[in-house]
Amino acid sequence: DIQMTQSPSSLSASVGDRVTITCQATRDISNYLNWYQQKPGKAPKLLIYDAFKLERGVPERFSGHGSGTHFTFTISSLQPEDTATYYCQKFDNDPVISFGGGTKVEIK
Amino acid sequence: EVQLVQSGAEVKKPGSTVKISCKISGYTFADYYIHWVQWAPGKGLEWMGFVDPEHGHTVYAQTFQGRLTMTADSSSDTVFLEVSSLTTQDSAVYFCARGFGVFAHWGQGTLVSVSS
Numbered sequence: 001d002i003q004m005t006q007s008p009s010s011l012s013a014s015v016g017d018r019v020t021i022t023c024q025a026t027r028d029i030s031n032y033l034n035w036y037q038q039k040p041g042k043a044p045k046l047l048i049y050d051a052f053k054l055e056r057g058v059p060e061r062f063s064g065h066g067s068g069t070h071f072t073f074t075i076s077s078l079q080p081e082d083t084a085t086y087y088c089q090k091f092d093n094d095p096v097i098s099f100g101g102g103t104k105v106e107i108k
Numbered sequence: 109e110v111q112l113v114q115s116g117a118e119v120k121k122p123g124s125t126v127k128i129s130c131k132i133s134g135y136t137f138a139d140y141y142i143h144w145v146q147w148a149p150g151k152g153l154e155w156m157g158f159v160d161p162e163h164g165h166t167v168y169a170q171t172f173q174g175r176l177t178m179t180a181d182s183s184s185d186t187v188f189l190e191v192s193s194l195t196t197q198d199s200a201v202y203f204c205a206r207g208f209g210v211f212a213h214w215g216q217g218t219l220v221s222v223s224s
Binding site: 102 | 143145147152153154155158167169170203205208209210211212214215216217
């Protein structure tokens with residue numbers, strides 16, 4: 001099965017900072033990569049799908065890039081409401097779905 | 109409006125079985141797979157598997173070693189997750205999610221507590 005390695009596992013940044021999270025796949029997954037935000041006690045929320053497409057209603061400060069095995073997720077200007085855990089998730093022709101380990105984002 | 113509404117919290121003994129439901133509305137039941145995702149305390153999201161409501165076809169994650177049963181009931185537009193041989197490690201929130209790989213719609217989660 002394809003494994004997803006996400007880094008860092010946690011980060012602390014100031015309001016207005018640019019924040020970047022990376023996700024590495026053990027095999028080529030083309031652009032079959034999504035990013036989710038999860039807040040405590042809530043279901044995950046889809047932010048980015050197909051590696052770079054912004055889900056409707058999601059603020060444009062969130063973005064995704066990459067293809068193949070290396071992917072990045074960026075918050076261009078961190079806001080207090082962005083405190084959450086972020087996950088990458090792969091899907092491709094393999095029916096098995098995999099999530100990255102998650103990145104907990106906190107405000108300094 | 110697409111909605112996935114899950115059943116309420118459960119408290120179970122080790123060795124027992126839990127069955128959780130996910131009732132869908134706002135779209136045609138047969139049109140999308142339903143996946144299940146586990147969120148355990150201090151851990152990340154763990155994909156458990158999916159059921160194709162139209163054909164009943166299932167795929168399960170190897171992690172759960174044959175302890176899962178996912179079924180779909182078209183008469184009630186409801187999908188079920190059954191987890192057997194529960195241990196304390198199964199204490200978690202379980203989510204259902206709609207889709208083939210992109211999950212824009214999720215249930216609210218069901219808390220399962222396993223304790224002797």
